[in-house]
Amino acid sequence: MARTHAVEDYRNFGIMAHIDAGKTTTTERILFYTGRLHRMGETHEGAATMDFMAQEQERGITITSAATTCFWRGKRLNIIDTPGHVDFTIEVERSLRVLDGAVCVLDGNQGVEPQTETVWRQADKYDVPRIVFINKMDKIGADFYKSVASIIDRVAGKPVCLQLPIGAENNFKGVVDLIEMRALVWEKEEVGADYTVVEIPADLADKAAEYRTKLVEACVELDDEAMNNYLEGVEPSADALRLLVRKAVQERAFHPILCGTAFKNKGVQPLLDAVVDYLPSPVDRGAIKGIDFKTEEEVVRMPSDDEPFSMLAFKIMDDPFVGTITFCRVYSGKVESGTTVLNSTRDKRERVGRMLLMHANNREDIKEACAGDIVALASLKDTRTGDTLCDPNKAVILEKMEFPEPVIEIAIEPKSKADQEKLGLALAKLANEDPSFRVSTDQESGQTILKGMGELHLDIKVDILRRTYKVDANVGAPQVAYRERISKKVEVDYTHKKQSGGTGQFGRVKLIVEPNEPGAGYQFESQIVGGAVPKEYIPGVEKGLQSVLGAGILAGFPVVDLKVTLVDGAYHEVDSSALAFEIAARAALREALQKGASVLLEPIMKVEVVTPEDYTGSVIGDLNSRRGQIQGQDMRGNAVVVNAMVPLANMFGYVNTLRSMSQGRANFTMQFDHYDQVPSHVAAEVQAKLA
Numbered sequence: 001m002a003r004t005h006a007v008e009d010y011r012n013f014g015i016m017a018h019i020d021a022g023k024t025t026t027t028e029r030i031l032f033y034t035g036r037l038h039r040m041g042e043t044h045e046g047a048a049t050m051d052f053m054a055q056e057q058e059r060g061i062t063i064t065s066a067a068t069t070c071f072w073r074g075k076r077l078n079i080i081d082t083p084g085h086v087d088f089t090i091e092v093e094r095s096l097r098v099l100d101g102a103v104c105v106l107d108g109n110q111g112v113e114p115q116t117e118t119v120w121r122q123a124d125k126y127d128v129p130r131i132v133f134i135n136k137m138d139k140i141g142a143d144f145y146k147s148v149a150s151i152i153d154r155v156a157g158k159p160v161c162l163q164l165p166i167g168a169e170n171n172f173k174g175v176v177d178l179i180e181m182r183a184l185v186w187e188k189e190e191v192g193a194d195y196t197v198v199e200i201p202a203d204l205a206d207k208a209a210e211y212r213t214k215l216v217e218a219c220v221e222l223d224d225e226a227m228n229n230y231l232e233g234v235e236p237s238a239d240a241l242r243l244l245v246r247k248a249v250q251e252r253a254f255h256p257i258l259c260g261t262a263f264k265n266k267g268v269q270p271l272l273d274a275v276v277d278y279l280p281s282p283v284d285r286g287a288i289k290g291i292d293f294k295t296e297e298e299v300v301r302m303p304s305d306d307e308p309f310s311m312l313a314f315k316i317m318d319d320p321f322v323g324t325i326t327f328c329r330v331y332s333g334k335v336e337s338g339t340t341v342l343n344s345t346r347d348k349r350e351r352v353g354r355m356l357l358m359h360a361n362n363r364e365d366i367k368e369a370c371a372g373d374i375v376a377l378a379s380l381k382d383t384r385t386g387d388t389l390c391d392p393n394k395a396v397i398l399e400k401m402e403f404p405e406p407v408i409e410i411a412i413e414p415k416s417k418a419d420q421e422k423l424g425l426a427l428a429k430l431a432n433e434d435p436s437f438r439v440s441t442d443q444e445s446g447q448t449i450l451k452g453m454g455e456l457h458l459d460i461k462v463d464i465l466r467r468t469y470k471v472d473a474n475v476g477a478p479q480v481a482y483r484e485r486i487s488k489k490v491e492v493d494y495t496h497k498k499q500s501g502g503t504g505q506f507g508r509v510k511l512i513v514e515p516n517e518p519g520a521g522y523q524f525e526s527q528i529v530g531g532a533v534p535k536e537y538i539p540g541v542e543k544g545l546q547s548v549l550g551a552g553i554l555a556g557f558p559v560v561d562l563k564v565t566l567v568d569g570a571y572h573e574v575d576s577s578a579l580a581f582e583i584a585a586r587a588a589l590r591e592a593l594q595k596g597a598s599v600l601l602e603p604i605m606k607v608e609v610v611t612p613e614d615y616t617g618s619v620i621g622d623l624n625s626r627r628g629q630i631q632g633q634d635m636r637g638n639a640v641v642v643n644a645m646v647p648l649a650n651m652f653g654y655v656n657t658l659r660s661m662s663q664g665r666a667n668f669t670m671q672f673d674h675y676d677q678v679p680s681h682v683a684a685e686v687q688a689k690l691a
C-alpha cells in the first residue's frame, strides 16, 4: 500500500477513562461516524467492535488494547484502545507509549475518578497531550462545571472549555461552540444523528461570553502577537484560535474541554473535529530517541519515510481469523511484506509476512507500512511486547519499557496429560502477550504457578485458559507473592570438604552478606586478590549463590535486595572444582540468611475506597481490621474518599465485603505500592501454612 496520507495527517490517539465512563461507547460511536462517512450505506450491528473478546463483554470491561484505523475530514485516525482497570495499568502504559495524544473520557456525573487519576498521571509520565470529553451529560446528576472543577482539584489539570452544555440530564440538547460562538443541537438521538447549527440560546449568552473570554485569554497567553492584538481590542479569528488551542495541547499549556453523550449520539462529531484540530501528528511529536545497536550511542529517528526503518511492538494478541498478531507502530522509514528485519532487542531476524490494517469490522491486507502507521503483523517468531524491529543495516533499539513485579500468584494443576500439554502451549502464548503475567514452576512441589498484578488479572487468565484453550485444570486459591530479605550484615566462612576415597571435593568461601537498599536488587562482588579462590571457580560461586536466591530459608520465597561480597577463600590443587565451590557458596549463603535474621516481606497495596458518607465508619473499621493504615479521608462530591495502605494478603475478596457493607454503593481501586516487613505473628502463620 502506497502512502495515502501525509504523516502530518495522522492522528494516533488513545481513549482513556475510568471504568464505565463510556470509553467503549465513545469509541464505537467514533467508528460509526467515521465509517458511515467513509463508506456510505454500511450499517454497524452487533456488539462492541473493540471488545472482541467474550470475556470482556461479559465482565463489561475493556482489557485488551487493540488499534483501529478510521478516517475523518481527510485525516487518518488510528485509535488505540486503552484498558481502564487498575489491574491492567501495564497495558495502559504500553499503549500510552505508542500514541501521540489522548482523549480522556469523564463521566459527567463523577468527574475525575480514581482510575482517571491513575491514567492521567501515567499520561503525564509519558508526556501525552490530552483533550477531555465530559460524557454522559444526559445522565441524572450530570454536572459539567463540577466535572471541570474536578480536573483542577484531583489531577491539577488546566481545563479550558471549548464548549458549554445546552440543557442537562434528560434535557441535554447539544453544545455551545465557544470558538465559533454558535450552538450545535442534536434533534435526534439515534446512532449517526447529525446536528443543526443554531444561535446560542439567550439564557446561555452571558455564560458563553464569560467562558469565551476565558478561552481567548488562555490562548493569547501563548503568542505575543496575538496577545498584543488582544490588548489592542482585536480578538483572534476562529482559525487562529484553533491553532492556538493546538499549540496549547502540544505544549501541555492547558486541557481543552468538550462535552456530550456518546450513548445518545450527541457531541461525537465535534469530538472528532477536535481530535483532528488539536491532537498532534507524529510530525508534531518529533523524533523518537533510541540507542544505536552497534555503538550504543544515542540516536534519533525522525517520523519520515526517508529515515531508516524502525518500529515498536506494543501488543500481541490472538486474532480469531489470523492467529497471533503483533501490533506495531512504525516510527520511521518503511517496511514491505516479504522482507527480513532485525529484532534489535533480541538480536534476532524476523521475516515480515502478512501485514494487516485493522478497521472497525474488517481487516485489510497491506503490502507496505510507512512512518506513523499502526499495523498488525501475523506470525512473527520471536518478537515480544516492547521489542524494536528495524532495518538490519541501520539498527536501533527504541526505548525499552519497564514492567512492575507481579504480586499475586496461583497454582494450577491440569487434570490430564492432554491438558498438561494444552496448558504449556497456552501459557507460553499468554506470557508472550502480557509481560506483567509470569509463569514459573514451584521447585519443591513441581506445580505450575501463575503470577500477576491482582486477583482479577489472574481470574481473567484462568478464564481464557479454560474457555479459549479448553484446558481442564484445578486452580488453587490466590497467594501473596512474598519475598525474603535479611535484616543485618553478617560474615560467614564455609568449607566444603569431601576427601575420603576417590576424587575429593574442596572449596572454602568467606562471604560478607548484607541487606541492599529496598528495590536495589541482588548484587555480587568478588574482592579476591592473589588467587585465594582461582578465577575459574568464581562462576561456580555465583551459581551456588543464585540457586539460593530463588527460594529463601523462611518459606521458600525469592530473596531480594541482597549484597554478597566474596572476600576470601581457599582451594586445593587436586580436589577443587567449580562444583565444589558451588556447593560451598550455596551452603554459605544459606547459613548467612539464617544468621542475618531473614524476614518475610509482603506487598502493601495503596487502596482508595469511595463511599457514601453513611458507611465511612464501617469502611474504616473494616480496613483497620485488615491491618490497614488509614492515610486520610476527603470529600469528593457527596462521597467520602478513604485512602489506606493495606497488605495484599488481607484484600482477597474485598470487593464482596465492600459491596455488602455498603449495599453496593461503595467502590474501590488498589495498586501495588511497596514491600514491607510482615509482623512476626503473621509471618509465623504464613510459615506454618506453607510448612
Ligand SMILES: Nc1nc2c(ncn2[C@@H]2O[C@H](COP(=O)(O)OP(=O)(O)OP(=O)(O)O)[C@@H](O)[C@H]2O)c(=O)[nH]1
Pocket: 017, 018, 019, 020, 021, 022, 023, 024, 025, 026, 060, 061, 062, 083, 084, 085, 135, 136, 137, 138, 139, 260, 261, 262, 263, 264
Ligand atoms: N447515560 C449515558 N450512559 C452512557 C453514556 N456512555 C456510556 N454509557 C453507559 O455507561 C456504561 C459503560 O459504558 P462503556 O462504554 O462500556 O464504558 P467503558 O469506559 O468502556 O467501560 P470499561 O470498558 O469497563 O472501561 C454502559 O452501560 C453505557 O451504555 C452516555 O453518554 N450516557
